[in-house]
Every structure is written in structure tokens, then in C-alpha cells.
Amino acid sequence: MTVTAVALRQLHRIHQQLAELRDRLDRGPRKIRACEANVAKISAELDAAREATKQSKMAGDRKQLDLKTSEQKIVDYRTKLNTVSSNKEYQTLLEQIAAAEMANSVLSDEILEGFDKIDEFDTVDKNVENRLQVTTEELEKTRNAVQEEAVVIQSDISRLEVELVGSEAVLPADFKVDYDRVVRNKGADALATVEDGVCNGCGQQITLNMQSELQLSKLIFCKSCGCLLYLPEV
Numbered sequence: 001m002t003v004t005a006v007a008l009r010q011l012h013r014i015h016q017q018l019a020e021l022r023d024r025l026d027r028g029p030r031k032i033r034a035c036e037a038n039v040a041k042i043s044a045e046l047d048a049a050r051e052a053t054k055q056s057k058m059a060g061d062r063k064q065l066d067l068k069t070s071e072q073k074i075v076d077y078r079t080k081l082n083t084v085s086s087n088k089e090y091q092t093l094l095e096q097i098a099a100a101e102m103a104n105s106v107l108s109d110e111i112l113e114g115f116d117k118i119d120e121f122d123t124v125d126k127n128v129e130n131r132l133q134v135t136t137e138e139l140e141k142t143r144n145a146v147q148e149e150a151v152v153i154q155s156d157i158s159r160l161e162v163e164l165v166g167s168e169a170v171l172p173a174d175f176k177v178d179y180d181r182v183v184r185n186k187g188a189d190a191l192a193t194v195e196d197g198v199c200n201g202c203g204q205q206i207t208l209n210m211q212s213e214l215q216l217s218k219l220i221f222c223k224s225c226g227c228l229l230y231l232p233e234v
């Protein structure tokens, strides 16, 4: 059972390239999911911001309505002033007017503050809207890029899979079972070089006997990590 180091090196390279391509293929959907999560997060932020603006506007409207009602009340008090007959009633009305005017002045201040707050909220809304737009465009771009990249990667994978079948054809038939098992378990790390008698898969020293077998291009597995061993290019 001999296979040249060149053939095994080639086999290892194909496994590594395939693993790298499959990894890149997996990264695509992960990138899209990250962008989608970002869009969802900012979208929720925008909902919250808009709700805050809405509540603030509603509170402002309520206060303006209260102010109007109270102003009408003052008008009514003043009308009444002309019709009261007792001094006590007159004084009471004056006090009520003064109290209502005081309350209105506070309310007016609050309404003005409310307008400032609404302006601030509107600015926040705009900012979040812009961020949402940018992130949504990013998501769209990422989706397209991932899709385009996937086509290229997929075709590279197909090409390498054909290459792999060709490279595996050099392995003896009765060796295939062991080889398939180690590839299934270790993927791209199924093969490892031996340098200075040390397996690069696990860092363990292999026996002198195994080293001479390697020199003779015999197919051997590392006894400690199970990798299919080969000699590196010199």
C-alpha cells in the first residue's frame, strides 16, 4: 500500500480548501442574520421613539385643551363679576380668577416646554429613521453579496469535489474504509505532515519504524491522533 507524498499532499490541500470554502459558505447566512438582528433592534427602537413622541404630543394636546377650558372659565368669572351683588362673592370670584390665571401660567410654561420636548423627540425619531434606513440598505447589500458569493463558492466546491474524487482514486481500495472514517471524523485535519519525526496533527513523536515506512511511501496513520501521515515538501 504505497501512495506518494505528492498525492497525499494534494489530497490534504483539497480537503483544506473544501473546508475553507464550506466555512465561508456557512458564514454568509450568519452575516445576514447579524444584519437582520440589527434591523430588528433599530426597528424596535424606532417604534419606542415614535411612541414616546406620540405620548408627548398627546400630553401637549391635553394641556392645551385644559388651558382653553380654564381660559373660558376666567372669561365666565369676569362676566359673573358684573352680576354679583355681594362684596364677598366678588372677592371670591377675584380669588378664583387669580388662582386660575396662576394655574394657566404654569400650564402655558409646561406647554412651551412640551413643544421643546416634541422637537427633541422629532429629532430622535429622524435619527433613528436614518439609522434604520442605512441598516436596511446594509442588509439588502449583504443579502446580495452573500448570494453572489455563494454561487462562486458553490462552483469552486463542485470543482474541488471532482478534484477530490480524482485524488482519492490513487488510494488502494482496501484502504478506503479507514481513510473514509478518519475524514468523516476529522474533516480537513484528517491528514498531517510529519516533520523531524513529529506528527503535526498532535505533536507526538512517531516511531522510527513508522518514519522509515513513510520514507517508503507507505500509508500509515498516527497512532496517537489517527491522522493519515505524509512527508512535507523538502
Ligand SMILES: [Zn+2]
Binding pocket: 192, 199, 200, 201, 202, 203, 204, 222, 223, 224, 225, 226, 227
Ligand atoms: Zn498525530
